[in-house]
Amino acid sequence: MSETVELTQKKRIVQERRKQSRAYWNKTMRKWHWISSAICLVGMIVFAVTGITLNHAGELAGEPQIRNVNTQVPASLLETLREQPTEGEHPLPVDISRWLRRELTVSIPSQPAEWTEDDVYLSMQGPGVDAWLTIDRESGDVEFERTSHGWIAYFNDLHKGRHTGLAWSWFLDIFAIATLIFCLTGLYLLYFHAQQRRMTWPLVGLGFVLPLLIAMFLMH
Numbered sequence: 780m781s782e783t784v785e786l787t788q789k790k791r792i793v794q795e796r797r798k799q800s801r802a803y804w805n806k807t808m809r810k811w812h813w814i815s816s817a818i819c820l821v822g823m824i825v826f827a828v829t830g831i832t833l834n835h836a837g838e839l840a841g842e843p844q845i846r847n848v849n850t851q852v853p854a855s856l857l858e859t860l861r862e863q864p865t866e867g868e869h870p871l872p873v874d875i876s877r878w879l880r881r882e883l884t885v886s887i888p889s890q891p892a893e894w895t896e897d898d899v900y901l902s903m904q905g906p907g908v909d910a911w912l913t914i915d916r917e918s919g920d921v922e923f924e925r926t927s928h929g930w931i932a933y934f935n936d937l938h939k940g941r942h943t944g945l946a947w948s949w950f951l952d953i954f955a956i957a958t959l960i961f962c963l964t965g966l967y968l969l970y971f972h973a974q975q976r977r978m979t980w981p982l983v984g985l986g987f988v989l990p991l992l993i994a995m996f997l998m999h
Contacts, residue, residue, distance in 0.1 A: 808971075811960055812964035815957045822950075829934045841928065841931060841932070852878070852921060856875055859872050860875060866896065869891050870889055871887065871899070882921075897915065897916060898915050906943055907934075
């Protein structure tokens with residue numbers, strides 16, 4: 780009799796521990812689910828919208844706005860330009876960058892320019908923008924061209940991480956990790972409540988099978 784009572788007590792202890800463990804993980808997953816959703820909420824909205832605009836990029840493309848400027852480096856700065864190494868990749872001199880910023884009213888990136896004996900070429904691409912400038916090292920002639928493809932192209936490039944820089948690259952990594960946590964904790968919560976919601980796994984299966992079937996049979 781005593782052995783039966785002891786066994787029953789042990790079972791109750793085990794069941795109670797299981798309940799506590801389940802309650803702990805349920806609480807923890809809910810916590811991380813809402814934290815990750817808060818972090819990636821705005822990003823998910825932006826990426827969802829730009830997913831649509833990227834899918835219809837040809838239909839939504841705007842008219843490119845092209846700006847072309849021809850000017851000349853002041854004589855006082857030409858010597859600075861000629862003193863630089865003849866070939867290779869290195870940034871523009873600070874004085875030249877400042878003058879270009881004032882003259883062209885654009886931000887001059889600190890990235891290396893391409894130097895040859897005759898000229899300097901600097902690519903200035905950004906999200907939704909293609910831009911470049913060349914400087915003739917002998918005459919000081921400057922040619923600058925900037926092509927803006929509009930706001931839709933800007934956000935499409937943010938989606939792709941095209942010409943967006945290191946900070947945006949870090950943001951994409953953090954956003955991807957937050958989204959992964961959001962999805963995995965959501966999967967756990969689906970599993971936790973699946974018994975009360977019979978359509979849970981059929982819908983999860985549909986979300987997996989549908990894109991797989993499209994990829995296998997409807998792509999050309």
